[in-house]
Amino acid sequence: MCQPSWPIVLAIVSALLAGCATSSIEMAPDQPDRPWVPVTNAAGEIIPDAKAPPEQAAGATHVLPVNSELAEVPSPFELDSNRRYSLAELIDIAQSNNPLTRTAWNNARNVALAAGIAKSTFLPRLTAAAIGGFQISQISGPLGTTATNELRGTISLVSFEWLLFDFGERAAIVEAANQASVISNIGFTAAHQQLIYDVSLAFYANAAARARVGNAVQSLKNAESVQAAAEDRMKRGIGTAIEVAQARQATAQARLVTIQATGAAQNAYLSLISAMGISPLTQIKVAGVSDRRLSPEMAGSVDKVIFTALARRPDILAAYAAQKASLAGVRAAEAEFLPKVFLAGTGSHNNGTLSVSGVPSIGNLSPILNLSPKGFGGTVLGGVTVPLFDGGTRAALLEQAQTKSENAGLVLTRTRDEAVRQIVLANNALRTSLSAYNAAVAVVSAAKTTFDAALAAYRSGVGSITDATMAETQLLQARNASTEAYSTALSAAATLALSTGSLGAPLQ
Template identity: 55%
Template sequence: MRPSKTSRLILLTALALAVAGCATSALDMAPDRPDAPWKPPTDATGAIKPGPEASTAGAGGGYVLPPNRALAVIPPAPAVNPHRAYALPDLIDIAESHNPDTRIAWDEARKAALAAGIAESSYLPDITASAVGAYQDGHGNNSALGLDTSGNSNAHGVISAISLRWLMFDFGERSATIEAAKQVSAISNIVFTQAHQRVIYNVSLAFYADTAARARARSAAQSLKNAKAVQASAEARYGQGVGTVVEVAQAAQATAQAKLALVQATGGVDDAYLSLLTAMGISPMVRMTIADVAPRHLSPALDAPVQAIVAEALARRPDMLSAYAAQQASLANVRAAQAEFMPKVFLSATGAYNSGGLSVTSLPAIGQLAPTGNISGSQFNGTILAGLTVPLYDGGSRAAILGQAEASADSADAALAKARDETVRQVVGAENALRTSLAAYSASKALATAAQTSYDAAFAAYQKGVGSVTDATTAETQLLQAQNAATDSYSAVLSAAATLAFTTGGLGAAPP
């Protein structure tokens, strides 16, 4: 019995409601309440799976997510020689091999190169092969004037085709698109080089900071020895009856301050070492010996005038080169958008092969028709077309795309001008910082020498009974401050020199 129209309508309505309910049922994948913890479903490893909330809270409870044991793997650290002191070039080599920023920049450069290759493939034809198979079967019974007949029929066949489409001429649209893609690839390569320069720069600064931190720790250790010497002298004088308890207390206070300074300096060494490993992009659990900066003569005069330094930076900085390549790519995109208004010439070809068969069975035989008939055949055909397409009207979309390309080109011009101004500002600022740090280093050396002389004289005078413990402890504190100032100013000079080299685009290896 065939279903009525009403029953069919009810069935279709129920099916539509069921489908609509499937969409909203996905809400069970979200948290049930805004003020209650989400209970994430997990697999055997603890990884969170998409789906409805779990029946019980994960490990940790509350608003703590369950741990994914597959992620609890400490990355392997680079092999280091515990008996070797690593200098700055060694650290940079390790960083360039293990820092993820250089790997990411390399992958981006490869993607951009492949994009340029995809653009170049537009010069080649598109060739497509297709095959379609079909089968049809039919059966029927008929009755007329007391005569019953039945028949079966089936048909099958295969259509195989190869089609070709080749754009022959497009008034330079493809060449402009390819040029833009190549410029983007060049930008990615420049960024790759810039990533290495930044790694070199960051490691250099961290290395200088680490060296300065260790030098401050050594100065703090020596300051503690000096403070203990002053305290020992005060105690000896007090034991001989020529000193006072106030002198001993003052000396002990200075020793305690020196101990605190040493603790703080030691903590600074640990922090600087961690910053160095972070700049290198390796595990902070690596333990390696870092070499000190080799002492060198620092001249207070710069070799080149600032105008020459700025000119070199404008010609070589990665951001300047990237901005220039971006400008060239935007101009190519304008040419490609303009070519969209021109006609295109294309070539198209198709080759097809058809084969099929038909089988018909009729019982009983009707007229001259045999009880069973089989028909089969095949056919091959080919077509070649050459044509011209002329854009007439598109609702202004091409004009809008051209306007976008021209706006992007204008922005690229502005970005290049901005990069030029930023380059000049950064180079002049880095050159000023280097000059200032050189002058500060020269002054700090003289201060450290004078502070050492003052401490030696104050301590000797106190030991001989002609000086005060206050003068000795004050001189000892000032000596530590002067030594730290000399250490920091020396590190500042090296950092400023690296910064100047980085801002000019000339930092391609460890700073000399």
């Protein structure tokens, strides 16, 4: 009988396995300029590792199939529709429901668990296992006879390992893991600060958009007053048709501005809901901000602000923790050059007739040698391991750790410099916006006086309609400028609070 040629068999098997690997290329699109045609189940879910027949590819487009399980509109968030929510209440809702804050929380928890894993290396490792086995052997005897032996049994095993001393390597690793947890916790706080900032800016923008609607509505009323005056003058024979046409044109223009302002306000509301992280279909009432006073004290001494901010900004605190973690990494790399003291042991019980001299490592179980043929056996070992030569691996790792530590220090320095720049810019922006708001209020007052005088003069016949319509337009521009300056000042105050790391609650 011919014996198989094992090299040939192995070659055939290897070729078949290689074919299995490359055959998956069929899962990709056939051509770069032709649509990919996925195979779906009854619900429209794409089935992986399935290829559509050629007739299905005819006439295909680059539109993906509809997965009915995903075709769900997010439900509106349930809130009191009769209540006007303040900025603080909206922020509280956002912090409880925005996926970004929950993601940051989960990340912080995962890193904290990693620190716990690092601490567990100080404890011994204890593993138990139970193994059942069957052995069969044939022994050739004289005159072509054979003897078959069958052995059965179970082996109960236990092993433990305990690293007793490592010159501070594990302690350094734990320190780095603890600092990583601090960094993730700082990131959690920074995520909340950023969310407060985003909701605040969206809240102020929404309030400004609503105020512009009010300005547009008032401007429309003013235009209608001018139109009424023009029509009255026409009836009394002292006006002209051109004046009436001009007034009606101004009224139509004011009505268009009102429609545009209303649309912009709706978009601003959607931006606010999106910043909160709740369903865009949610409909709530939002409180205004007109009662929030602006004062020069909102922009304090920049030197004092910088001094306080550098000690509590999240990015600086995170960079400082990263530097400390990198220094711990250097200590861990240095400890790799030093000996380690360990204690290890194994225990076993061979129940049956199995003839096994050793059990390889299985999962967390250490290799166990010199098992007793039948009965109990145990071994306890203690010793010291001394690294002698590893081709420069430890030296390279140490140099990497030192380079990482140096970079961490540079990042901390750069973060401080960038923080100072951001704070100075934010403080300047706040001062400028406060001054701009005061100037805008004065412009509104003057424009209101001008419009009232122009309208009164036109009604009495001593003024022109051009002056009245121009004054009305300038009054609308002044009111919008004042609204924009007010919103910008509030946003600048929030930006300064964020840049100083003090934005832990909505600005009062």
